Amino acid sequence: MATMNAEPRILRTQAEDTLALEFAAARTDLPGSPAVAAAREAAFANFQKLGLPHRRTEPWRYTDLRALLRTIPPLAQGRAADAVSFEDPLPGLDRARLVVLDGIFRPELSDLSGIDGVTVRPLVDLLRAGDASVGREIATLNDAVVSLNTALMTGGVAIDVPAGVRIERAIEIAHLTSSTVASHVRNIVTIGADASVRILETHLGPADSAYQANIVTEASVGDRAKVVWAKLQTEGEAAVHLGTMAVSIGTETQFDHLTLMTGAAISRSQSFVTYTGENARAGLFGATMVRGKQHADIALGVDHAVPNGSSRELFKAVMDDRAEGVFQGRIVVRPDAQKTDGRMMTQGLLLSEDASFFVKPELEIFADDVQCAHGATSGEIDEDILFYLLSRGIPRPEAETLLVTAFLAEAIEGLGDEAIGYAFEVVSRNWLAARGQEAA
Amino acid sequence: MVAVQETVDQVRQIDVDQYKYGFVTDIESDRAPKGLSEDIVRFISAKKNEPEWMLEWRLDAYRRWLTMTEPTWSRVQYPKIDFDELYYYSAPKSTPGPKSLDEVDPELLAMYEKLGIPLREREILAGVEGASDRRVAVDAVFDSVSVVTTFKEELKKAGVIFCAISEAIREHPEIVKKYLGSVVPVTDNYYATLNSAVFSDGSFVYIPEGVRCPMELSTYFRINERNTGQFERTLIIAEKGAHVSYLEGCTAPMRDENQLHAAVVELVALEDAEIKYSTVQNWYPGDKDGKGGIYNFVTKRGDCRGDRSKISWTQVETGSAITWKYPSCILRGDDSQGEFYSIAVSNGYQQVDSGTKMIHLGKNTKSRIISKGIAAGRSDNTYRGLVSAHRKASGARNFTNCDSLLIGDKCGAHTVPYIESKNASAVFEHEATTSKIADDQLFYCLQRGLSSEEAVALIVNGFVKDVIQQLPMEFAVEAQKLISISLEGSVG
Numbered sequence: 001m002a003t004m005n006a007e008p009r010i011l012r013t014q015a016e017d018t019l020a021l022e023f024a025a026a027r028t029d030l031p032g033s034p035a036v037a038a039a040r041e042a043a044f045a046n047f048q049k050l051g052l053p054h055r056r057t058e059p060w061r062y063t064d065l066r067a068l069l070r071t072i073p074p075l076a077q078g079r080a081a082d083a084v085s086f087e088d089p090l091p092g093l094d095r096a097r098l099v100v101l102d103g104i105f106r107p108e109l110s111d112l113s114g115i116d117g118v119t120v121r122p123l124v125d126l127l128r129a130g131d132a133s134v135g136r137e138i139a140t141l142n143d144a145v146v147s148l149n150t151a152l153m154t155g156g157v158a159i160d161v162p163a164g165v166r167i168e169r170a171i172e173i174a175h176l177t178s179s180t181v182a183s184h185v186r187n188i189v190t191i192g193a194d195a196s197v198r199i200l201e202t203h204l205g206p207a208d209s210a211y212q213a214n215i216v217t218e219a220s221v222g223d224r225a226k227v228v229w230a231k232l233q234t235e236g237e238a239a240v241h242l243g244t245m246a247v248s249i250g251t252e253t254q255f256d257h258l259t260l261m262t263g264a265a266i267s268r269s270q271s272f273v274t275y276t277g278e279n280a281r282a283g284l285f286g287a288t289m290v291r292g293k294q295h296a297d298i299a300l301g302v303d304h305a306v307p308n309g310s311s312r313e314l315f316k317a318v319m320d321d322r323a324e325g326v327f328q329g330r331i332v333v334r335p336d337a338q339k340t341d342g343r344m345m346t347q348g349l350l351l352s353e354d355a356s357f358f359v360k361p362e363l364e365i366f367a368d369d370v371q372c373a374h375g376a377t378s379g380e381i382d383e384d385i386l387f388y389l390l391s392r393g394i395p396r397p398e399a400e401t402l403l404v405t406a407f408l409a410e411a412i413e414g415l416g417d418e419a420i421g422y423a424f425e426v427v428s429r430n431w432l433a434a435r436g437q438e439a440a
Numbered sequence: 441m442v443a444v445q446e447t448v449d450q451v452r453q454i455d456v457d458q459y460k461y462g463f464v465t466d467i468e469s470d471r472a473p474k475g476l477s478e479d480i481v482r483f484i485s486a487k488k489n490e491p492e493w494m495l496e497w498r499l500d501a502y503r504r505w506l507t508m509t510e511p512t513w514s515r516v517q518y519p520k521i522d523f524d525e526l527y528y529y530s531a532p533k534s535t536p537g538p539k540s541l542d543e544v545d546p547e548l549l550a551m552y553e554k555l556g557i558p559l560r561e562r563e564i565l566a567g568v569e570g571a572s573d574r575r576v577a578v579d580a581v582f583d584s585v586s587v588v589t590t591f592k593e594e595l596k597k598a599g600v601i602f603c604a605i606s607e608a609i610r611e612h613p614e615i616v617k618k619y620l621g622s623v624v625p626v627t628d629n630y631y632a633t634l635n636s637a638v639f640s641d642g643s644f645v646y647i648p649e650g651v652r653c654p655m656e657l658s659t660y661f662r663i664n665e666r667n668t669g670q671f672e673r674t675l676i677i678a679e680k681g682a683h684v685s686y687l688e689g690c691t692a693p694m695r696d697e698n699q700l701h702a703a704v705v706e707l708v709a710l711e712d713a714e715i716k717y718s719t720v721q722n723w724y725p726g727d728k729d730g731k732g733g734i735y736n737f738v739t740k741r742g743d744c745r746g747d748r749s750k751i752s753w754t755q756v757e758t759g760s761a762i763t764w765k766y767p768s769c770i771l772r773g774d775d776s777q778g779e780f781y782s783i784a785v786s787n788g789y790q791q792v793d794s795g796t797k798m799i800h801l802g803k804n805t806k807s808r809i810i811s812k813g814i815a816a817g818r819s820d821n822t823y824r825g826l827v828s829a830h831r832k833a834s835g836a837r838n839f840t841n842c843d844s845l846l847i848g849d850k851c852g853a854h855t856v857p858y859i860e861s862k863n864a865s866a867v868f869e870h871e872a873t874t875s876k877i878a879d880d881q882l883f884y885c886l887q888r889g890l891s892s893e894e895a896v897a898l899i900v901n902g903f904v905k906d907v908i909q910q911l912p913m914e915f916a917v918e919a920q921k922l923i924s925i926s927l928e929g930s931v932g
Contacts, residue, residue, distance in 0.1 A: 058513070335849055350864035354831075359859040361870070368846035376870040378861040 018072040026075055033130035043150035050144040062326040062358040063268050063297040073180045076103040077154050081178035086204045089234050093423040095170035095200055103183030104155035114169040119160040123186055126158050133188050137218035137246040145242050149216040152184040163192030170198040177205035182212040193222035201231040205239050212240040219247040226254045228417045235263035243269040251277025258285040258415040260424050261296045262431055270299040275309040285414040286315040289431045290323035297326035304337040313344040316411040318404055319355035330362040337367050344374040349407055401432045461691035465664050472529035481637050484529050488606040501626045501636035508630050514793040515822045516762045528638045530665040579643045579659040598654050601646040605673050608644035615646055619677055623706035623743045631702040632739040635671045642672035647682035661690040669700040678713035687718040696732045703738045711746030723759035730789025733761025740767035744776035752779040768797035771805035778807040786819035795825035800836035809840040816847040822854040829866035836866035
């Protein structure tokens with residue numbers, strides 16, 4: 001690529017200044033070995049060089065954090081609450097639960113039963129030991145938000161699923177926030193060869209608090225492993241959610257990932273999937289439901305670095321009121337990645353005149369014997385279909401709910417996990433029910 | 441899928457080392473001093489006998505250009521251009537506005553003959569083209585000046601003004617003043633601003649209310665001189681209910697150094713007007729090692745200003761070392777329509793970053809984008825397009841289909857579509873999966889025994905052919921070859 005963004009950075013925003021001050025004050029107290037401390041310094045220098053992503057930062061084009069982040073709450077470090085309780089967003093779904101509260105893993109609040117064979121450690125252990133797995137998956141990302149996380153990360157969990165271990169019970173990483181703080185969480189998930197695991201990632205916080213959560217999860221999936229990974233973002237409605245997932249998948253792996261976004265005032269969920277072994281299959285799905293003035297951005301980077309990989313992407317977004325939905329997807333097929341099969345579909349449904357949908361499904365292909373396709377649509381509920389339901393005596397709100405549920409279900413069901421799929425569909429139905437009540 | 445042999449062969453036939461138009465015409469020329477300064481801008485303006493307001497317009501653009509930086513966002517790579525090493529004006533010495541073809545330098549006429557461009561009306565009528573309804577009026581632009589414009593008299597009878605833009609600035613200042621820079625503002629982008637300052641010639645077309653232009657209009661651009669930049673400016677205005685089809689062709693000699701071509705094209709369609717703009721771009725692409733070739737950095741934009749107006753862009757891109765252009769439509773009028781059909785073939789070390797923008801502002805506006813990119817050799821071929829619907833664009837509709845094909849494993853194909861919808865009733869479809877063009881059409885073909893691949897090729901090519909077949913033969917040689925390139929092995 002040509003010299004990117006050659007323009008010099010001029011003024012720092014107030015938020016960037018605050019972050020610089022916070023980092024300067026906190027740097028000596030942040031956990032980790034000297035190597036980790038050095039990595040923090042380098043990452044913060046990179047953050048300062050890049051600045052908060054803005055309109056001309058191409059991968060962040062539609063989520064201008066420079067304009068959106070006016071203030072930065074104090075760092076969560078040292079301010080963690082003792083406990084906090086939220087209504088379970090996934091009632092009835094059986095799972096083990098690892099609680100990360102205000103950026104710190106809390107074993108005493110967690111439930112580790114039914115996952116024998118899996119090792120769970122607090123991230124700080126890895127930081128103190130200078131463990132090489134921290135930062136490995138994000139090494140090639142040049143993203144300001146990830147760099148900020150590296151500079152300020154305080155905790156999170158490290159989950160190790162050894163080779164051959166198959167766990168039926170889902171493992172939830174519950175990210176909770178208790179008050180108006182900025183937390184920087186790093187999770188490291190290592191899944192061995194031939195292992196099988198179901199992971200849930202949830203995000204919750206108080207409704208009236210403008211807290212900020214920056215979560216980076218690094219995962220590696222060993223050969224022939226099977227992974228189901230579902231993320232539920234139901235942050236408090238004034239929150240800022242910045243989630244990053246970087247995963248590498250090995251030979252003959254099956255990796256299915258679903259992101260459901262419905263919380264937070266401003267949210268961005270970015271996933272980067274790199275194929276390191278041949279014949280791996282990834283299914284990447286997303287469902288966004290936003291209303292009011294919410295802004296939700298899902299970004300995806302799929303890197304077919306080796307031959308014979310296949311990927312399926314299906315992203316659905318429903319925007320009501322004045323909400324904005326964003327999807328940016330990028331499939332890269334490297335020169336040697338022959339026989340790659342990549343398919344990406346994005347669909348937006350606008351429920352109100354003032355809602356917006358921005359899509360950028362990108363393909364970058366350097367191999368000639370591949371099949372890659374992408375599609376994108378944007379529109380409103382089809383009047384003809386609606387009329388059909390109305391003519392059968394179904395009231396308008398119910399008919400709309402029915403159609404929107406079906407629209408989203410396609411993406412949710414793509415995950416291929418019945419129990420998690422059902423629980424997530426309940427979330428989508430509740431969201432629509434709330435919409436119906438407003439209308440009534 | 442891998443590209444079929446037939447396609448490989450056809451692309452090979454237009455590979456960079458097969459370039460047929462690379463000869464140099466030995467002609468004495470009158471050049472401006474090398475480099476760019478206010479004096480050069482004044483020099484060009486004086487050469488053109490321009491009125492004071494035009495000079496001011498240019499100088500204003502030049503001053504603004506000095507404050508701008510070169511854009512770097514496109515997916516192309518090239519060494520930094522030294523704008524002071526270029527000549528901004530070059531004209532054949534012997535032709536200070538010839539009255540008739542007889543006064544044109546015979547060397548020039550021989551060159552156009554060699555290129556197959558008909559400049560002698562008599563000859564065209566005598567049957568080069570055959571049927572008289574295939575007549576084409578040509579404006580021939582050589583380096584920085586318009587050499588000759590044919591069929592002027594006949595067009596005049598219909599009320600159509602077709603002349604060099606420098607002539608229009610002198611003869612029709614009121615129209616030029618009103619529209620120049622109204623679609624592509626002076627400061628639109630780095631190269632458009634540079635063009636505004638130093639543009640030397642180009643074509644001007646004005647179709648009065650209710651007139652259907654009696655023949656095809658075309659401009660043939662030729663860069664001949666060494667180290668010159670060509671900066672042409674085209675302005676086409678179709679008044680209410682007017683209709684015009686315009687085509688441009690371009691070639692350049694083979695030279696080892698890169699040459700810059702930074703044009704601006706502005707189209708204005710008022711109520712019920714229709715403009716069809718076709719391009720066969722065949723600038724010198726550089727040799728097989730990537731040496732030389734034209735940098736084609738062009739800003740083309742059409743404004744569907746009136747209700748029910750229509751602008752259609754067709755481009756066949758085979759030349760240039762680097763192509764960087766996005767012919768766009770601003771769909772301002774209610775029920776207006778924009779179309780973009782493109783075939784871009786890159787070979788050797790060529791780099792193409794092209795596409796379109798469809799900006800839906802008015803109600804019930806429609807746009808269609810069909811783009812086919814074929815990359816071979818060590819080339820890179822990028823489609824970059826924007827479709828947007830603004831708050832008031834109720835009922836906007838877009839269909840986009842972009843396919844790319846790679847031949848060999850040293851090239852790259854990239855698709856970068858941007859879709860921005862701020863209106864719920866705007867329906868946008870972006871499709872790169874070959875099975876989903878229009879299900880009913882596809883079904884019809886399949887039902888008649890065509891394979892899905894054949895059916896898709898038939899439908900997509902049908903769209904393209906529609907426009908390309910209307911190009912006169914001289915321009916359509918490459919185009920015809922390309923149409924037959926199969927879609928097999930498309931990668932979306």
